Amino acid sequence: MPVFQRAVIVGVGLLGGSIGMALRRRGLANQVVGTGRRIQSLLEASSLGAITEHTCDLSAACAKADLVVICTPVQSITDYVKQVAACSLANNALITDVGSTKGRICADLPDSVHKYFCGSHPMAGSENSGVRFASDHLFEDRLTIVTPTRTTPKILTERTEQLWQSLGCRTVLMSPQQHDCSIARVSHLPHLIAAALAGQTADDLLALTGPGWRDTTRVAAGNVELWRQIITDNRLPVLESLRDFTNSLQQWISTLENDDQSQLIELLQRGKQQRDQASGAAHHAQPDGTN
Amino acid sequence: MPVFQRAVIVGVGLLGGSIGMALRRRGLANQVVGTGRRIQSLLEASSLGAITEHTCDLSAACAKADLVVICTPVQSITDYVKQVAACSLANNALITDVGSTKGRICADLPDSVHKYFCGSHPMAGSENSGVRFASDHLFEDRLTIVTPTRTTPKILTERTEQLWQSLGCRTVLMSPQQHDCSIARVSHLPHLIAAALAGQTADDLLALTGPGWRDTTRVAAGNVELWRQIITDNRLPVLESLRDFTNSLQQWISTLENDDQSQLIELLQRGKQQRDQASGAAHHAQPDGTN
Numbered sequence: 001m002p003v004f005q006r007a008v009i010v011g012v013g014l015l016g017g018s019i020g021m022a023l024r025r026r027g028l029a030n031q032v033v034g035t036g037r038r039i040q041s042l043l044e045a046s047s048l049g050a051i052t053e054h055t056c057d058l059s060a061a062c063a064k065a066d067l068v069v070i071c072t073p074v075q076s077i078t079d080y081v082k083q084v085a086a087c088s089l090a091n092n093a094l095i096t097d098v099g100s101t102k103g104r105i106c107a108d109l110p111d112s113v114h115k116y117f118c119g120s121h122p123m124a125g126s127e128n129s130g131v132r133f134a135s136d137h138l139f140e141d142r143l144t145i146v147t148p149t150r151t152t153p154k155i156l157t158e159r160t161e162q163l164w165q166s167l168g169c170r171t172v173l174m175s176p177q178q179h180d181c182s183i184a185r186v187s188h189l190p191h192l193i194a195a196a197l198a199g200q201t202a203d204d205l206l207a208l209t210g211p212g213w214r215d216t217t218r219v220a221a222g223n224v225e226l227w228r229q230i231i232t233d234n235r236l237p238v239l240e241s242l243r244d245f246t247n248s249l250q251q252w253i254s255t256l257e258n259d260d261q262s263q264l265i266e267l268l269q270r271g272k273q274q275r276d277q278a279s280g281a282a283h284h285a286q287p288d289g290t291n
Numbered sequence: 292m293p294v295f296q297r298a299v300i301v302g303v304g305l306l307g308g309s310i311g312m313a314l315r316r317r318g319l320a321n322q323v324v325g326t327g328r329r330i331q332s333l334l335e336a337s338s339l340g341a342i343t344e345h346t347c348d349l350s351a352a353c354a355k356a357d358l359v360v361i362c363t364p365v366q367s368i369t370d371y372v373k374q375v376a377a378c379s380l381a382n383n384a385l386i387t388d389v390g391s392t393k394g395r396i397c398a399d400l401p402d403s404v405h406k407y408f409c410g411s412h413p414m415a416g417s418e419n420s421g422v423r424f425a426s427d428h429l430f431e432d433r434l435t436i437v438t439p440t441r442t443t444p445k446i447l448t449e450r451t452e453q454l455w456q457s458l459g460c461r462t463v464l465m466s467p468q469q470h471d472c473s474i475a476r477v478s479h480l481p482h483l484i485a486a487a488l489a490g491q492t493a494d495d496l497l498a499l500t501g502p503g504w505r506d507t508t509r510v511a512a513g514n515v516e517l518w519r520q521i522i523t524d525n526r527l528p529v530l531e532s533l534r535d536f537t538n539s540l541q542q543w544i545s546t547l548e549n550d551d552q553s554q555l556i557e558l559l560q561r562g563k564q565q566r567d568q569a570s571g572a573a574h575h576a577q578p579d580g581t582n
Binding site for chain 1 (some may be wrong): 363366402414415416417432434436455463474475476478480481482483484486488490491492493494496497498499500501502503504505506507508509510511512513515518519522523526529530531533534535536537540541544547548550552555556557558559560561562563564565566567568569570
């Protein structure tokens with residue numbers, strides 16, 4: 001991976017801060033510039049070593065930048081990409097993002113921007129937000145989905161993949177639409193189920209919750225506004241996956257109503273099999289129960 | 292807590308092994324006898340220091356025992372309690388268990404047994420089973436629900452609470468029925484939801500799963516036969532909680548269908564509030580995401 005002269009992080013929170021830290025630790029960027037609206041976050045990022053300099057002025061941050069990573073909430077990404085593309089970037093600049101949705105973001109961008117921009121979604125993060133939770137290890141052994149459109153130059157797609165690989169990720173290519181349908185099922189649906197489960201737990205039962213309930217609902221502790229934007233952006237695929245899920249719960253209900261033991265075993269086995277396979281599919285990147 | 296002369300663990304797996312280790316480390320028992328059907332498990336428990344002696348002969352194990360803890364799958368507990376109560380126990384013997392269900396177990400016991408037996412359910416464990424995952428810390432800062440019936444002598448209930456407190460637990464008293472209805476919602480329902488979510492994830496999506504999916508589905512990796520027994524034992528309360536949950540998902544579906552932003556915010560906030568409160572209710576015994 002060639003070293004970036006001037007990498008810019010727009011929105012230095014958990015993900016942006018972790019990118020800055022990883023770029024610095026791995027010697028991948030000479031300058032790591034943090035920018036965003038809140039000076040307090042930039043000062044905190046600076047004191048934590050996530051960035052080497054900071055400014056609230058986006059144009060100043062992006063002047064001669066050869067890498068810009070947009071790490072803001074999903075509904076601001078399109079605007080930021082347009083603004084960044086209008087700055088005096090270096091000739092070979094790459095703009096990418098870390099948004100959890102891709103279809104609307106890519107569709108809303110004008111064609112002219114696609115020569116700079118290739119979307120990406122690192123499957124990392126946690127229910128915590130803020131640069132104080134950032135870590136230079138956050139991306140190691142994680143998967144990043146890179147989502148070129150039909151107009152993205154091949155070289156830009158390759159450079160986006162190289163960026164994430166240089167931060168320790170595996171990468172996979174998908175269209176923005178394929179990304180959104182897949183991620184609805186493996187990320188957005190689980191969030192919504194966790195929130196529904198936590199939300200319907202009565203107050204007097206909260207003190208009885210053990211590790212099972214707490215793991216199953218962990219993601220529900222995430223930032224409400226970030227998740228409102230994600231679910232709204234990806235509303236129709238999420239709705240479809242939720243309808244499918246309620247249908248599968250109907251099967252559990254009839255199994256219990258009929259006390260159908262062989263069906264109960266089959267349902268439990270199917271769940272265990274997919275869970276065990278997923279651990280395998282992730283190459284045991286993280287030991288179960290600790291990630 | 293008075294030291295036990297001879298503590299017997301029936302079924303030395305994750306929970307039984309952890310009880311043995313904790314009794315030994317805390318100097319709470321002079322002898323810790325492991326018993327069960329499989330000599331291989333007993334030898335492994337012995338080599339890991341979970342027990343001081345072992346035998347496959349239940350009567351020999353229980354001779355003069357003043358504590359017997361049944362740590363077998365739930366559908367065997369009643370039989371074991373009856374068998375143990377018929378052994379030559381010490382006069383002041385206490386029999387308890389660690390089963391995840393309580394109503395049927397207590398109802399199936401003859402009155403004569405209740406002078407020895409008081410049920411309990413430590414809210415600890417993991418998706419792993421087997422003594423190799425046992426730990427002398429497993430019960431620290433956990434909650435154990437103790438479930439006396441109307442015929443349990445008060446002194447026996449107190450001694451059962453003292454036992455768990457001496458292993459590091461907080462304790463709470465409930466009737467067996469109240470236990471089952473509560474635990475259906477905070478433990479059995481989450482298991483079933485995790486299994487349903489994992490089970491309906493298509494093979495080609497497994498490689499895309501990140502920490503959110505993996506936490507939400509972690510418990511689905513648990514032992515199928517143990518969970519078949521638990522869900523079957525507590526079928527009607529689990530069914531009721533599952534029906535309530537599918538009703539709450541209907542609310543999410545209509546919220547998404549109508550793109551009702553204020554309702555979406557309310558649902559997400561409610562989930563986050565209950566999740567955050569549960570972390571508080573558990574006195575931050577375990578940092579989020581690691582338990």
